[in-house]
Amino acid sequence: MFANSILTMSPSHRIEALPDTFYHGSTVAIAKRLLGVYLVANSATGTTAGRIVETEAYLSKNDPACHAAHGETKRNRAMFGAPGTAYIYLIYGMYHCFNVVTRPAGCGEAVLIRALEPVSGIELMQKRRKKEKLTDLCSGPGKLVQAQGIAIALNGTSLDGPKLYLTRTLNGLPTGKRRPGEKIVTSTRIGIRTGADLPLRFYIGSSPFISRSISRA
DNA sequence: GGTGGGATTAGCT
C-alpha cells in the first residue's frame, strides 16, 4: 500500500518545496491554491504526510479575527515573517494550530490549515491520535497538528526544511493540486467570534476529510 | 499583578 512507502524512502530523498512563486498573489488566492498541496512532517518517530483539503485565510486589514489585527506580539511574531514561514500557536491551552505565512515580512497575513487527507504514515498518525478511522486523524486544526507530530518548536521556521515542508511532489503520488472534478467551496470561518461573516474558509467540497464543524455558510 | 477570552477537541447527555 502506497501509504507506507514513504516510510521506507531513502534518507537522501530531495525535498521539492514549493517555489517562491507559489506565494505570489493575495492570501485568499494562496488559501485556495494550498488545497491539494502535501504537508510532510518528519520526526524521530517517523514520517507522515497529508493532502490539504481545508483552509482559512486571515488578513491584515479589516479582519478582527486575525491574530495580527492588534500588531506584532511575542506570540504572533512568526506571522510577520516571510512567505512560507510556519506560524504555530497554542489554542485553549491544549491544542496547537498550524498556519502558513503568506505575505511579505511585516504584513501579518496567514492561512490556517484546518484539515488534511491522510496519505502517508497512517499507522503513526493513528498511534498519535489514538484513533483508527482515517476521518478522525486530521479533520480539524488541532487534530492534524497532533497527527503530524508538529512541534511548537517549528514555529517561525521556513516550510522547506527537513522536519516540515509543503510540496506538490511526493513519492509517486499524484501532483499536489486540486484534481479534476474537485470544486472549491467557500464559507465563513469556524469558531471565531469577530469577523465571523467573512467568506474566508475554503475546502474541497467532495472531500470526506474536512473538519466536521458546522459550516455556517 | 490579576483576569478573561480564544482560529479546539473529546466525551457525556
Next chain:
DNA sequence: GCTAATCCCACCA
C-alpha cells in the same frame, strides 16, 4: 448540545 481541560497574552488596575 454542553462543558471541561488548560495557557499565552492583552488589557486594566
